[in-house]
Amino acid sequence: MSYMIVMDLKSSEDILEMLDSFEKIVLFGDSGCAQMCDVGGILQLEDMEDFLTGYGKKVLGYIFVEGGMCDANALKQEIDANMEMIEEADAFLIQACGVATQAVVELLPEKEAFPAVDSKFLGVMPERYHHDERCSMCGECVLHLTGGICPISRCAKGLLNGPCGGSMDGMCERDPDTECVWQLIYDRLKKLDKLDNIKRIWEMKDWSLARGPRSIVHEET
């Protein structure tokens, strides 16, 4: 099992369209979430190079960050070590999450960086190529009350006083392949002898905590 920001590669049409007026491209990827989601590992950078070359682009090379592009120092070091290539490039294509693309924008503001992927959710990978959502960063975690199972990201309606009337045989009304998370929460709390947690009414949630732009300044200790 792995845990990660889950991403999906954009369509080839979308990628070609955003790179339309650029010829010399540098690809970015990493061995963290990007590789685990099969969107920005070395293999996918090679596939992307073949694809773009087939459409008349010139791929100058890769910036591949071991660990993850979220390691700002590692990213900077890779960029510095490849400055010549960066300077020659017309644009950057980032095969990693939306934060990674914006990190490149901030580090190299003279040129444009484009997202090759859609960042989907925070989730798990029970097996390769399979990802399930686990957290939508709602800003106020309630896992301590639900036996460690998230109703916000895993209930199709984000209900706090679930389950809804569409929950049947353990499955969600939305589609036959998704479990009703409120059934899972019920089963788990029953085992833990903590059903009282969900017997009472849960008050309205402060959704302002879930909306961006969010910033946090931790006090130094």
Place this chain on the structure above:
Amino acid sequence: MIVLLVNLEENRTLVETRLKSLFERGEFVVTGEVGPPHGANHQLVIERTRLVKDYCDAINITDNVRGIPTMSSMTCSYYVLEAGAEPVMQMSARDRNRILFESELYGAYAMGIRNILFMTGDHTLLGSHPQTKMVYDLDSIQALGLARHLMGGTDLAGDKLEGTPNYYLGATFNPYADPMEMHVWRVEKKRDAGAQFFQTQAIYDTSRLEEFMKGIRGYKVKVLTGIIPLKGPKMAAFMNRQIPGIKIPEEFIERLEKAGSGLKGAEKRSAVRGEGLQIAKETIEAVKKIPGVNGVHIMGVGWEESIPEIVKGTGLHPRPK
């Protein structure tokens, strides 16, 4: 129709609707449902209301069922009043945040709408607008709590209201939903949040309802059993597949098929529909005997004409004054 009794301590007993007083008199209540127009023609609401109003004590207006946009439930409820009947306005938590809930609740009261029924709302992926951004700022229980809060004279911020509304609040439950224990607790939660009456999902096999009613015994709430007459085996199969929380037993589907077998055209149609009405009537007779059931809620789902038939056919007509 709406009598305001003043000077009662409990805020929520201030309002008297026909629905509420019939419950209190111990009548076996009949409510019906009118589907709002899929467009801007309000005359349809008036026509559909006239068709059923002598057979129902109050008329529900649904709220964008399955996320398919129809005329607003508040507007339709107003036309139900205009047509001389008492509305039950449905409000789903799917399409409104707390601001719009408050705003519409003020407006509904101003227009004379008193019975309000809260529901979670179907997932939009089941309807015609699956790309919609669903709201779910509140769930149905929190929305009930919000309505009751407004009856205390302040809004959620604690600011005093210019005119305090009063409602007779309702909610829903589905005896077929799992886990049953949790759904029984949710009835209690809804009652504590302000719900005084409940409408159930459409009932076919009555054994789950019977069991559920035992679970909520002592909760002191009024319960209307949901009835949807089946137009035919195709509709039944569609509902089993597409309508959340519905369970129509095979045996009923077979009865509908059998009723139409060997027949064609209009003859077949009327035989099959007749069987659908028969099933509805049998269900009503069965739920009448279940302790705690206070009436039925008949949902025509585009077949409003079925409501008078069913009500007459079960000896529930004429309706009490």
